Amino acid sequence: MNVGFCVSMTPRRLLCFAGKFNLPKIVSRMEALAAQRGCGIKRREEDIAVHFCPEGDLVFHPDEEAQMLKGSADSSIAGPGFHAAAADFCNALAGEARLAAVYEPGDPYCERGDFEALRRAVFLPFLEELLTTIEIEGGRRSEAICFAWPDDWYMLANAPENHWYCPTGLFPCSVKALFDREPMAFLQDFFIWPNREKDTVYLRNLAMSDAWTRCAFHAGDPLCKEICRSLEKVAKEDPLLPFPRKLYLELCGIVGRTPVVPEEIPEDTRFESVGFRKFPLLxxxxxxxxxxxxxxxxxxxxxxxxxxxxxxxxxxxxxxxxxxxxxxxxxxxxxxxxxxxxxxxxxxxxxxxxxxxxxxxxxxxxxxxxxxxxxxxxxxxxxxxxxxxxxxxxxxxxxxxxxxxxxxxxxxxxxxxx
CATH class of the missing domain: 3.40.1000.10 (Mog1/PsbP, alpha/beta/alpha sandwich)
Incomplete structure (x- = not known):
């Protein structure tokens, strides 16, 4: 189960003449666009990946025989902000490389650039279906369920029963009740990049995802300080956004950092503890x-x-x-x-x-x-x-x-x- 988009790009026709599929030129344009947008780019044997954010890669598969460039983006964890940014990248590439981009039908952003419709008509129904499926599956099995978990990542050795985990946290299988009460608030908290821009919600959610999946929670891990600095920036720029104070204080204690975030900032209390790597892993x-x-x-x-x-x-x-x-x-x-x-x-x-x-x-x-x-x-x-x-x-x-x-x-x- 996932959410995302696929696109096919072919050379534009000039009057009655077919355009030329010039892969080196297309890749050159791709690299320039990635640099302009602050994205990483990685050329592999069979594809090219443009990296927008953690769990947010736009992957292109060149097919010179078919004179076509195929692209796909899985937005299941990165969220609607990445989804829109990836579609914008495809449109810009199509314009600069003289390609015609054709998306799968039914995507309100790819078709007409409507971001709010993307969130409400695509991502909210996706979350509802996902959480309903997990609630049903959680009642059938005792072991934890994983979602959108890369094959080459570690696995949790002792995940609690009736829970599921993904790169943005560990949740009870009954969490759909929380979604039903405030669906848009759940969307804001769940996806790494839920809004149009990389705003303070993005910075907070990215720090939380890093704490869940990458942070080793010991003084020798530089990520501890990086997460502290990111969370302090979030608190300074958006003092009304719920703040993961318990995580912040824990990391400050590990690295010997003096906490500077004011007490009056509202607290994000979704998780009792954060961090998969605090425990043994497979x-x-x-x-x-x-x-x-x-x-x-x-x-x-x-x-x-x-x-x-x-x-x-x-x-x-x-x-x-x-x-x-x-x-x-x-x-x-x-x-x-x-x-x-x-x-x-x-x-x-x-x-x-x-x-x-x-x-x-x-x-x-x-x-x-x-x-x-x-x-x-x-x-x-x-x-x-x-x-x-x-x-x-x-x-x-x-x-x-x-x-x-x-x-x-x-x-x-x-x-x-x-």
């Missing part, structure tokens, strides 16, 4: 996942490996699926686990650990003053699923910490969303 590594403390920072490596970092320790992991028939499983297990994993002059072997028939770990001392201990591990599951994982840490006493995380590693099931 981190995806290819088709595997491991249970880790929420404070780890995730870094994608060029070789496709995942690096998870804390101030005094880090985890580097990669996964693979090897083509192994059922008859070859035992031989595969022996080949992967039956011999030393690493023999390098810079690694001093200390200890070997076999954690059952499908898992092996080796402890080394390495020439690294920051992380002098290395636990190198492999784990396999049926079907040729292989996980390679290395734990780097400061003291040998954390050896058990690495083994405990390794024991949680398993091939993950498909995530069920609404």
């Amino acid at each position: 981190a995806p590594i290819g088709n595997w996942e491991i249970l880790i403390p929420g404070g780890f920072r995730r870094e994608e490596q060029k070789d496709g490996a995942i690096r998870l970092v804390e101030p005094d320790r880090c985890i580097a992991a990669s996964s693979a699926v090897c083509q192994v028939s059922p008859d070859e499983e035992e031989e595969f297990r022996t080949r992967m686990l039956g011999r030393r994993m690493s023999q390098h002059p810079d690694k001093v072997f200390m200890e070997n650990v076999l954690l059952g028939p499908d898992c092996r770990a080796e402890l080394f001392r390495v020439n690294d003053w920051e992380h002098p201990f290395l636990l190198e591990c492999r784990k396999i599951e049926p079907g040729g699923n292989l996980l390679s994982i290395m734990f780097n840490f400061k003291t040998r006493s954390e050896y058990e910490w690495g083994l405990d995380i390794l024991k949680t590693a398993h091939c993950r099931d498909a995530v069920e969303e609404v």
Whole structure:
């Protein structure tokens, strides 16, 4: 379930002549428009993404064979402000690159630029349908439901029953009652960019989303100070907007910042506590996942490996699926686990650990003053699923910490969303 738009762009006809689809020129115009609007742009193998805000990407798929540029925007979390900004970008690109833009019918903003109709005729019905579906689904299952959650993000390990979560918060499945009382107020609070401009509501909601999804809530995370500064700006520019005081004071305490927001500003009391990363999380590594403390920072490596970092320790992991028939499983297990994993002059072997028939770990001392201990591990599951994982840490006493995380590693099931 989502809300957004799709657009197809083709060269305009000049009298009876078809225009030319000049992709380099189109991309050049696209990059210039992105720079003018303060948007990031990323060229990938098969598409080009223009980044407007967190959870707000306008993605273009060039098709030179069909002489067409296709675009799509998912506004399910970013909201109507992003939706309108993305449509404006498409229209500007069409004008500068001499393209004809055709949108799917039924969108009041794409068709006639009516932003208020977009919110009332598209986004309010979307929220009502979403919350109704979640309320029904919440009564059928005990585990938490996730919505608009990227596949490569961590998952909540112990989400409370009868709740659902998304990049803007953790909500009870019964939250539709709140929407029914004040639908437009709910829209304002739920979406990151609910209004036409990036106003104080946008700044507050963006800070809240960052606190929910990205903030590690420890002094070494610079995002703590960034969120504090953003919230202080919101309070100064719009003292009537409900303010997440509890979150603000918590972050000020973490970074040793003196609170400056006046007490008389109304309080945003929607959430008792904010922050998914305060708690253990399931981190995806290819088709595997491991249970880790929420404070780890995730870094994608060029070789496709995942690096998870804390101030005094880090985890580097990669996964693979090897083509192994059922008859070859035992031989595969022996080949992967039956011999030393690493023999390098810079690694001093200390200890070997076999954690059952499908898992092996080796402890080394390495020439690294920051992380002098290395636990190198492999784990396999049926079907040729292989996980390679290395734990780097400061003291040998954390050896058990690495083994405990390794024991949680398993091939993950498909995530069920609404």
